[in-house]
Amino acid sequence: MNPSKQAKIFDKHARLYEKRRNKSTIDTKFRKKLLASASGNILEVSAGTGTNFPLYRNVTSLTAVDFSTEMVRYAKEAAKEVSFDCTVIQEDVEKLVFRENQFDTIVSTLSMCSYPHPEFVLEQMGQWCKPDGQILLFEHGISSNKVAARLQENLDPLFSEKFGCHLDRDIIGKVNERFEVTRVDSHLMGIFHLIWATPFK
Numbered sequence: 282m283n284p285s286k287q288a289k290i291f292d293k294h295a296r297l298y299e300k301r302r303n304k305s306t307i308d309t310k311f312r313k314k315l316l317a318s319a320s321g322n323i324l325e326v327s328a329g330t331g332t333n334f335p336l337y338r339n340v341t342s343l344t345a346v347d348f349s350t351e352m353v354r355y356a357k358e359a360a361k362e363v364s365f366d367c368t369v370i371q372e373d374v375e376k377l378v379f380r381e382n383q384f385d386t387i388v389s390t391l392s393m394c395s396y397p398h399p400e401f402v403l404e405q406m407g408q409w410c411k412p413d414g415q416i417l418l419f420e421h422g423i424s425s426n427k428v429a430a431r432l433q434e435n436l437d438p439l440f441s442e443k444f445g446c447h448l449d450r451d452i453i454g455k456v457n458e459r460f461e462v463t464r465v466d467s468h469l470m471g472i473f474h475l476i477w478a479t480p481f482k
């Protein structure tokens with residue numbers, strides 16, 4: 282799907298995401314667990330309305346990126362409510378340019394399902410992350426349960442066209458190929474994963 286059409290789909294969902302911000306939902310405990318490890322100069326890709334912003338604890342600065350006009354509008358409001366330096370940028374993550382080794386921590390929550398080229402985004406994250414930095418991911422992908430996986434594969438064409446989100450990606454495999462994975466917590470039939478990783482030495 283072309284990026285501007287996909288961004289418009291997310292524009293339509295922004296209000297729903299905004300309503301969940303500052304509320305405790307089923308995924309809040311996963312987000313808190315993962316983001317407890319985030320520190321220093323942080324890049325959050327595809328940050329949506331800024332759901333994660335209030336959950337960061339040890340931040341020097343946060344750069345948050347999203348391509349949806351509506352998501353960014355809400356994220357800019359969310360940025361005003363935090364006590365650390367927070368910059369929100371509207372851009373396609375696949376077109377971002379940052380210096381090598383610029384960030385201590387790179388965060389993505391529920392975004393790897395959306396990119397046309399998730400492998401490229403992971404590789405870019407590896408470039409932007411300091412050698413001793415960390416990559417923290419909360420993502421969904423193809424289930425480890427065969428029946429659920431078959432259902433995901435069947436639903437994927439419809440789901441990706443309507444919501445701009447792929448259900449059947451092998452996220453763990455893609456991350457393992459590109460990073461030193463230090464911990465994975467998988468949930469809900471192996472569909473959702475919390476991943477702690479570092480660049481290969």
Ligand SMILES: C[S@@+](CC[C@H](N)C(=O)[O-])C[C@H]1O[C@@H](n2cnc3c(N)ncnc32)[C@H](O)[C@@H]1O
Pocket residue numbers: 284288291298326327328329330332346347348349352372373374375389390391392395396
């Ligand atoms: C499922 S939402 C998740 C939002 C947020 N990360 C969260 O955890 O609530 C996916 C987000 O990715 C953004 N997104 C998808 N593809 C993108 C791209 N290529 N560049 C920038 N943002 C993108 C969408 O606009 C949307 O805000």
